[in-house]
Amino acid sequence: MSQPTIKRLEDLQTMVSLCKRRGIVFQSSEIYGGLGSCWDYGPLGAQLKQNVKRAWWNAMTRREDIVGLDASILMHPQVWKASGHVDGFSDPLVDCKNCKTRFRSDNTPSYIEKKECPNCGSKDLTPPRNFNLMFKTFMGPNEEAANVVYLRPETAQGHFVNFENIQQSSRRKIPFGIAAIGKSFRNEITPGNFIFRTREFEQMEMQYFVKPGTDMDWWQTWKDTRWAFLKKYGLAEADLRFHEHAKEDLAHYALKAGDIEYKFPFGWQELEGIHNRSDFDLTQHAKFSGKKLEYFDEAAKEKYVPFVIETAIGCDRLILAVLCAAYREEITKDEDGKEDVRVVLGFHPEMAPQKVTVLPLSKKAELQVPAMKIRDELAEWFDTGYDDSQSIGKRYRRADEVGTPYCVTVDFETLNDNKVTIRHRDTMKQDRIEISKVVEYVTNGLRNF
Ligand code: GAP
Numbered sequence: 001m002s003q004p005t006i007k008r009l010e011d012l013q014t015m016v017s018l019c020k021r022r023g024i025v026f027q028s029s030e031i032y033g034g035l036g037s038c039w040d041y042g043p044l045g046a047q048l049k050q051n052v053k054r055a056w057w058n059a060m061t062r063r064e065d066i067v068g069l070d071a072s073i074l075m076h077p078q079v080w081k082a083s084g085h086v087d088g089f090s091d092p093l094v095d096c097k098n099c100k101t102r103f104r105s106d107n108t109p110s111y112i113e114k115k116e117c118p119n120c121g122s123k124d125l126t127p128p129r130n131f132n133l134m135f136k137t138f139m140g141p142n143e144e145a146a147n148v149v150y151l152r153p154e155t156a157q158g159h160f161v162n163f164e165n166i167q168q169s170s171r172r173k174i175p176f177g178i179a180a181i182g183k184s185f186r187n188e189i190t191p192g193n194f195i196f197r198t199r200e201f202e203q204m205e206m207q208y209f210v211k212p213g214t215d216m217d218w219w220q221t222w223k224d225t226r227w228a229f230l231k232k233y234g235l236a237e238a239d240l241r242f243h244e245h246a247k248e249d250l251a252h253y254a255l256k257a258g259d260i261e262y263k264f265p266f267g268w269q270e271l272e273g274i275h276n277r278s279d280f281d282l283t284q285h286a287k288f289s290g291k292k293l294e295y296f297d298e299a300a301k302e303k304y305v306p307f308v309i310e311t312a313i314g315c316d317r318l319i320l321a322v323l324c325a326a327y328r329e330e331i332t333k334d335e336d337g338k339e340d341v342r343v344v345l346g347f348h349p350e351m352a353p354q355k356v357t358v359l360p361l362s363k364k365a366e367l368q369v370p371a372m373k374i375r376d377e378l379a380e381w382f383d384t385g386y387d388d389s390q391s392i393g394k395r396y397r398r399a400d401e402v403g404t405p406y407c408v409t410v411d412f413e414t415l416n417d418n419k420v421t422i423r424h425r426d427t428m429k430q431d432r433i434e435i436s437k438v439v440e441y442v443t444n445g446l447r448n449f
Helices: 012-021 043-061 077-082 109-114 156-161 163-170 215-232 280-289 315-326 365-379 392-401 435-447
Strands: 005-008 025-027 039-041 066-069 090-095 102-104 129-132 136-138 148-150 176-185 200-210 240-244 256-264 267-278 295-297 302-304 307-314 327-333 339-345 356-360 384-386 406-410 419-424 430-434
Touching (some): 012 025, 012 327, 039 043, 043 066, 043 200, 043 215, 043 315, 077 148, 077 280, 156 163, 156 200, 156 280, 163 176, 200 215, 200 315, 215 240, 215 256, 215 267, 256 315, 315 327, 315 339, 339 392, 356 365, 356 392, 365 384, 365 406, 365 435, 392 406, 406 435, 419 435, 430 435
Parallel strands (some): 066 176, 356 384, 356 406
Antiparallel strands (some): 005 327, 136 148, 240 256, 267 307, 295 302, 406 419, 419 430
């Protein structure tokens, strides 16, 4: 057998199919024909999502200078007035009077260049009108204007309105940060590319409160810190780049901003935003709520409104990047030139939905019973799978395709020698070890994977 040729992911559809086939991501409400740009995470996907969130949460809140928050999705409507979202969080839309297509005027080439509809080429178009991206609903039984509330379009406002509560209760001194994970909603005009841009998504955002004047240094520090995190979890340096926003492209709250971009199969796209939000949000909330949101520096006997450095990443978008980065096909040819393809999701072990899976060689009870016992013992420590159908070769391939670092095979010899065969996902190397040593073997193996 020759050395394998490695092929990386070239098209998104391959990943969409793998995700569906292996229970990672399904289209929402599929039996009803699906709901546009909404997706459900299946058994392995839900586990992957937990792992992504845990990695981010630990990277943030295990630091002494960052604390966690879980804020509600519905907030006082004034929050969105103060934040600028009611007036400014919109896309300019144009309607084609001929074919009724509605499109964005700011990113549609045929409109920008020739003032033409991208669908039918007609020039009979409405002028651009601002369309607010926030979802609205009503609080309580009366559907009237006074009861309108919004589904939050970002988690960040929860950090700002709780600034004083958190700073005082946790007795943190500046600089310190607040980290939160939660759902956000945007009525995007052009969602798409699988879980890349959706209308309901989860954000992982951290606001770091600093003394004015130190903000640009912290902005740089957080750029570097977040870059290192993404690399740690398998995103290759060559597939990452930083794009700094031009002044005219800055969001309404930002003094300076940039994105870490990732090279997805459909091109370079924003993955994570690193923003210097200045004192914009705290000042606005102080103005609208009438409550001072300041920090008193005891040592310097100085009062000021902190500046904020924000790191903001979509959990679903990071999952897509982690999946794309992990995917590889190992292509080998045997002596007769017959091609064999091994698909592997080469996840960082913390990301793998299952760390180990147990494979009894036969369906006979004499193997199933001890195999299930080993599964149960492993499951006390790790997310563990169990697979007893088809040939052992096919089962190894199934485990590789969902990125499981170890397979433990229970065979008839096990009944005599109390040993199992344990196989490594990447090297495919196999070791024969005592059942009593399996937990220790996997623990050490995952640490040095
Ligand atoms: N609080 C700042 C903020 O929300 P953003 O650049 O609009 O900034 C931050 O969003 C991140 O959230 C993006 O970099 C992206 O990863 C994710 N995100 C934004 N809109 C999204 C959508 N429609 N679907 C999935 N993820 C999205």
